[in-house]
Amino acid sequence: MTCFELPATVALAASRTRALGFWKRLQTKVDEEVTVSGIEDVASLAGVSKATVSRALSGRGYVSVETRAKVSDAAHRLGYVVSSSASSLVTGRTNNVGVIIPRINQWFFGSILEGVERALLDRGYDLMLYNVSKTVEERSKVFEYFLVRKRVDAVIAVTLEITPAETERLVGLGKPIAGIGGPLEGIPTVSIDDVAAARLATEHLLLLGHRDIVHVGGDVDEQMDFHVHSKRLKGFLEALTAAGLPHDENSYLATRFDIPGGYRVGKQLLGDPRRRPTAVFAAADEVAIGVILAARELGISVPDDLSVIGIDNHPLSDMFGLTTVEQRPDLQGEHAVDWVIRQLEQPGWSPDAGHAFAPTRLVMRSSTAPPRPRAGS
Amino acid sequence: MTCFELPATVALAASRTRALGFWKRLQTKVDEEVTVSGIEDVASLAGVSKATVSRALSGRGYVSVETRAKVSDAAHRLGYVVSSSASSLVTGRTNNVGVIIPRINQWFFGSILEGVERALLDRGYDLMLYNVSKTVEERSKVFEYFLVRKRVDAVIAVTLEITPAETERLVGLGKPIAGIGGPLEGIPTVSIDDVAAARLATEHLLLLGHRDIVHVGGDVDEQMDFHVHSKRLKGFLEALTAAGLPHDENSYLATRFDIPGGYRVGKQLLGDPRRRPTAVFAAADEVAIGVILAARELGISVPDDLSVIGIDNHPLSDMFGLTTVEQRPDLQGEHAVDWVIRQLEQPGWSPDAGHAFAPTRLVMRSSTAPPRPRAGS
DNA sequence: GAAACTTATGGAAAGGTTTCCTGAACCAGG
DNA sequence: CCTGGTTCAGGAAACCTTTCCATAAGTTTC
Incomplete structure (x- = not known):
C-alpha cells in the first residue's frame, strides 16, 4: 500500500x-x-x-x-x-437515561442504539451516551465519575459485563437498570435466545439434508464474549447431537465477527477440497458474507456446492441472498427502554422475569439448498 | 423469500x-x-x-x-x-454537549459519533444524543423541546441543515455550536474539502492514463444532500476539464450511498460492454465496493478491465483492495469538540475561520491500474 | 514592627424551579 | 342560609450546591 x-x-x-x-x-x-x-x-x-x-x-x-x-x-x-437543573433539583428526576455501549460502529450495536434513542425520545427522555470498551479503568471512570453523579434516572447496559459491586451500587441508588444482549448477573436483560437461534439455523441445514456442517463463530475464550459465542456453539452442537451426528474440533472455527473475519476463515476452510463441508453455519451474517465472498473467489458455487446460513438479517444479507435467522436489535432496545421507564413511572414495578427473549425468525433466501449428491457415494 | x-x-x-x-x-x-x-x-x-x-x-x-x-x-x-442539578443550577453549566446526527448505523456517522464521544468524555463532558432525521416535525421537536431546554452547554450538528431561525435561536442562547460534514450557514463547520478530494481521486485515474471515467455519486437533488454530492461531482468535472476531457450526462450516475446502491448501478453501467468505461470514481467506498462486486459478477476484472476508486477508506476497503481517498470522520468529530469546548472554557474565543478542512490522503491499493491498451486503437 | 499579601475557613446569599399549605370563590345540597 | 366539596391562585419553603464576603492566622517586605 x-x-x-x-x-x-x-x-x-x-x-x-x-x-x-x-x-x-x-x-x-x-x-x-x-x-x-x-x-x-x-x-x-x-x-x-x-x-x-x-x-x-x-x-x-x-x-x-x-x-x-x-x-x-x-x-x-x-x-x-x-431550567432543567432547577426543575430536577426539586423533583429529583433528570429525565435522562444513560446508555453504556461498547461499540457504535457495528450493525448490531448501532441498531440497538437507534432503537433505544427512538424509544427514549418518544417518551420524553434524553439519552446520555457512554461508549465504554472493556478497559477496566475506562469503565470504572464512567461508573464512578459520570453515571453515578446523579445525572441519569436509569441505565441501560448493552453487552457489558458489570461487576456485582457496580450492580449493587447502581441498584443501591434506586436507579432502574436493564441489560441488552447477554445475561447480566442480577440485572433484567433482553436478548434473543442464542441457543435456540443457533439450533434453528442448524436444523434448517439438517432438514435440507446436510450432514457435513461447520460452524464459524466467535472465539469462546475471547474477552468480548458475552456468552453469545458459547451459546451459539451450544445450539449448533445440540442440533447435531439431536440429529445423531458426530462432531469434533473440526466442526467449529473461531474468527472475528465481521466480513473480513469470515472471509479469512472461509478461504482457509474452503481452500482444501478434502476438508470442505457442504454447509457453513456462521454465527453472524457478516461472517457468513465473508464466507460467501471467499467461496466465490475460490469458484465454489453457493448454494450448489456450499450452503451458507447466518444470524442477524443484516442489511447486506438481502443483496447476497443470504438465508439467515433474523433478529431485531432495535426492538430489543425499545424493550429495555420500556422496562426502565416503566420502573421509573410506576415505582415498585419490576420485570416479572429476569430475562426476556426477543423473537427471531428464519428468513430463507438463496444461499441454502440441499447438498449436491456426492459422486463417490 | x-x-x-x-x-x-x-x-x-x-x-x-x-x-x-x-x-x-x-x-x-x-x-x-x-x-x-x-x-x-x-x-x-x-x-x-x-x-x-x-x-x-x-x-x-x-x-x-x-x-x-x-x-x-x-x-x-x-x-x-x-448533585449535578444543584451544581449546574448555580454555575449555569450542565457539562453536557448535545449531538444532533441524522443516522447512526452507517460508517461515516458512526465514526463521527465515536470520535465525538471519546473527545467529550476525555474532557469531562457528557454527550446527549439526538438522532434526528430530516423530518421537519422531529427536528423542531428536538430543537424546541429538548435542546433548548437548558440541558446542554453546546451543540454539535452533524450534516444537518438548520434553518437560520434555528441557528439564531441557538446562538441567541449563547451556546457554542459546531457543524460537521457540510457548511452550515453561520455555523463554523469542519469537513473534508469534497471538491479537492474528488479532484484528487479523479486525477489519480487520469494520471494512470484513463480517459473514459464515470462518476457514481449521490443524487444531487436528494434532500439528504449536504452539498456533498454536488461538490464531489464538481471536483470530478473540474479534473476532467483541466485534463481537456469532455463530459456529458453519461459521465455521472446517481445512486444510494451504500454497497447495494453501488452494486445496482454497477450492474447497469457495466452490463453494456459498449458503454463500459475503463474507470469508475465512486463518491464513497461503499458504493465503490458495490461496483467491484458487480464487476466480479459480470466477469470483469478489477483492475485489468476496470479501475475503481472511492472516498473514505472504509474498514472494508482493505479487504477489497480498494484504492481510495481517506478521510477520518472520528478526527473531524474531535475537531468539532475542540471548537465548542474551547468556546465554553475561554469565553470570547471563536474559531478564526468559518470552516476547517480535515486532511485527506490517497491510499493506493490494487483496484486501480493503467487502462488495458484498446484492441481497436 | 506595621503594612501588605497569601492562605484557610465559615456564614450566608443566590440560583430557578416545584410543591405544600392556605385562602378565596363558587356551586350544590340539605 | 349554612355546610361541604371543588376549582383556582398566591406565598413561602425546600431542593443542594457554589460563590461572595468577612474573618483570622500566618508570612513577607520595607
Missing part, C-alpha cells in the same frame, strides 16, 4: 469572509439580547404568580383555561424554557 | 428463579439504605463547613491538604456524589 499525502490541512475555507461575517453578526446579536427570561418574568407578564406559571406549563394541578392560555402565551412571547 | 415464524417469544429465561432471586434481593436492599447523603453530611463528618467541602471536592479555592484529605475521605465513606 502506497500513500500520497494530500498537500496539507487547508485552514481556511474559500468562503471564509462570508461565513465569518455571518458568524460575527450573530455573535454581536447575543450581546444585545442576552436577557434569558425566567419563570418570574413570565409570571409578571401574564399577571400571575410563579406557582401558577409552573402549574400551567407543567400541566399539574388546577389552572383555569384562560390563565393557562395567558401563561403559555407569555412564555412563548418571552421564549421562556424551564 | 419465505419466512418461518419461530415458535413464539419465550417470556421466561431458563434461569429465571436464580436471576429473579438476585434481583429481588437487591431491590429490598434499596429500602434499607435509602439514605442518600448530601454535602451537609460530608461536612459534619469531616468537621468542616459546606463551603469547604465544596472547595475541597471541586478543587477551586484554598483548601489545606489535611482538610482536603479529611473531606475526600468522608465523602468516600458516605458514598457522596455531588
